[in-house]
Amino acid sequence: MQNKGSAQDIQQFRAGLAGTVLTPDDAGYPEGCALWNGMIKRKPALIAQCSSTDDVVKAVRFAREQGLALSVRGGGHSAAGKALVDDGLVVDLSRMRDVQVDPAQRVARAQGGSTWSEFDAAAHKHGLGTTGGMISTTGVAGLTLGGGFGWLMREFGMSCDNLIGAEVVTANGDVIEVNESQNADLLWGLRGGGGNFGVVTRLDMRLHPVDTVLGGMIVHPIDRASDALRAVREFNKTAPDALTIHTALMTDPDGNRIVAYVCCFNGDPDEGRNVLQPLIEWGPPVAVDLNPIPYPVMQTILDEGFPPGLNVYWTGDFIETLSDDVIETLVARFGEVTSPLSALVVEQFGGASRRVTAEDSAFVHRSADYNIAIISRWSDASDPDPHISWARGVRAAIAPHSAGVYVNYLGIEDGEDRVRAAYGTDAYARLAELKAKYDPENAFWSNQNIQPAR
Numbered sequence: 001m002q003n004k005g006s007a008q009d010i011q012q013f014r015a016g017l018a019g020t021v022l023t024p025d026d027a028g029y030p031e032g033c034a035l036w037n038g039m040i041k042r043k044p045a046l047i048a049q050c051s052s053t054d055d056v057v058k059a060v061r062f063a064r065e066q067g068l069a070l071s072v073r074g075g076g077h078s079a080a081g082k083a084l085v086d087d088g089l090v091v092d093l094s095r096m097r098d099v100q101v102d103p104a105q106r107v108a109r110a111q112g113g114s115t116w117s118e119f120d121a122a123a124h125k126h127g128l129g130t131t132g133g134m135i136s137t138t139g140v141a142g143l144t145l146g147g148g149f150g151w152l153m154r155e156f157g158m159s160c161d162n163l164i165g166a167e168v169v170t171a172n173g174d175v176i177e178v179n180e181s182q183n184a185d186l187l188w189g190l191r192g193g194g195g196n197f198g199v200v201t202r203l204d205m206r207l208h209p210v211d212t213v214l215g216g217m218i219v220h221p222i223d224r225a226s227d228a229l230r231a232v233r234e235f236n237k238t239a240p241d242a243l244t245i246h247t248a249l250m251t252d253p254d255g256n257r258i259v260a261y262v263c264c265f266n267g268d269p270d271e272g273r274n275v276l277q278p279l280i281e282w283g284p285p286v287a288v289d290l291n292p293i294p295y296p297v298m299q300t301i302l303d304e305g306f307p308p309g310l311n312v313y314w315t316g317d318f319i320e321t322l323s324d325d326v327i328e329t330l331v332a333r334f335g336e337v338t339s340p341l342s343a344l345v346v347e348q349f350g351g352a353s354r355r356v357t358a359e360d361s362a363f364v365h366r367s368a369d370y371n372i373a374i375i376s377r378w379s380d381a382s383d384p385d386p387h388i389s390w391a392r393g394v395r396a397a398i399a400p401h402s403a404g405v406y407v408n409y410l411g412i413e414d415g416e417d418r419v420r421a422a423y424g425t426d427a428y429a430r431l432a433e434l435k436a437k438y439d440p441e442n443a444f445w446s447n448q449n450i451q452p453a454r
């Protein structure tokens, strides 16, 4: 049983914080415990809703002094729910969302609780942007620290490849700068190593010219799914890096099972339409909804389909190539899907994301052509077992083709073996050394945890 801090200690901690401290007795506590994944029902002893780096320092020190377990909440999207820790203290950054843009340097400085919504809006004012999550409510920090797939990754690399600096509050409450010249070893670790090394209170992200993109969907009926996956596989072999296509086997709002190419072309919309013409003509599709839209709008087109509060079992694996075998497996398994809210998404990888070496980042799965996202979702009214079994079954079926796992897609029941699989032996060993240097007592363990090297 953990110490939960005496009432007097908590009172003093509360009085010293500019932000708010919530206990289970306080109004606002249930909302403070709500994560995007409605399946997560953890009950922290304290939620420290920090409003500054100074607050974060106080919260980390208080937890350490009191022997409380620590967790860090950024955007609250992790399906594994490790942003909350039972009986411990949550460093909640949801009030730290400021994003400052330096257009001359093409750098955005984002507080550790900002979401892509704030980030994209701030950068767009200057005609700039960077690779970010495809749902605008996802946290910049959690996504970037684990890697970061997005519409621009084939042109500008993953989010973590664009992380050029950070402010970090370490396990003993020190505030350190991390960049190419200060604590540079940790910069490598923050690019993929997750929340293992401390609370990241500021992320410095490289920006690129991004303004209007051609974005939207090309939709086919599900009985064409195998051919549609083969067609996009062939198309992708020569597609430019400015174009990214994720292919979803899903159910539309009218209850029809469909296969959707979700596309983003960063460049002249007419050129994008020309590039996409073979896919626009193929089939033909039942619907083509591609439009010139500002990049921040592109970042929201899927938001409605991913509301918070549903029960979610999210998992997946990288695959080297989209073989006929994988295609047939995905199509057959989607035929057994247990909920209209569930989907299988073939996420395109490659381009600039591939032109990064193991020396540049802790994110190692650079050679895969695709990542398969297995997203099982259901409402409270439904028995979870069939939905979880379905997702487990899909993963087991593609396991022979697995080329590793994306740490940000690890789910509720994934343990140390899957974390190791996310990094491979060499990167894991290097991360473990960093962990031993920056968090030797593993104070930050409520995450996809790297064990400190001895």
Ligand SMILES: Cc1cc2nc3c(=O)[nH]c(=O)nc-3n(C[C@H](O)[C@H](O)[C@H](O)COP(=O)(O)OP(=O)(O)OC[C@H]3O[C@@H](n4cnc5c(N)ncnc54)[C@H](O)[C@@H]3O)c2cc1C
Pocket (backbone or CB within 6 Å): 036, 072, 073, 074, 075, 076, 077, 078, 079, 081, 082, 083, 084, 093, 112, 113, 132, 133, 134, 135, 137, 138, 139, 140, 141, 142, 143, 144, 145, 146, 147, 148, 149, 150, 194, 195, 196, 198, 199, 200, 201, 306, 408, 409, 446, 447, 448
């Ligand atoms: C709807 C949805 C859409 C998604 N889309 C994408 C996508 O397009 N691309 C992609 O790559 N991934 C995507 N993901 C996965 C996403 O990258 C992970 O869930 C990620 O962990 C979310 O970060 P967060 O800050 O929102 O989550 P949180 O749950 O708040 O944090 C997850 C973990 O990250 C760490 N962390 C968060 N913030 C900090 C911080 N400031 N300092 C230190 N550690 C921190 C902590 O260990 C925490 O447990 C998506 C997930 C969901 C649910």
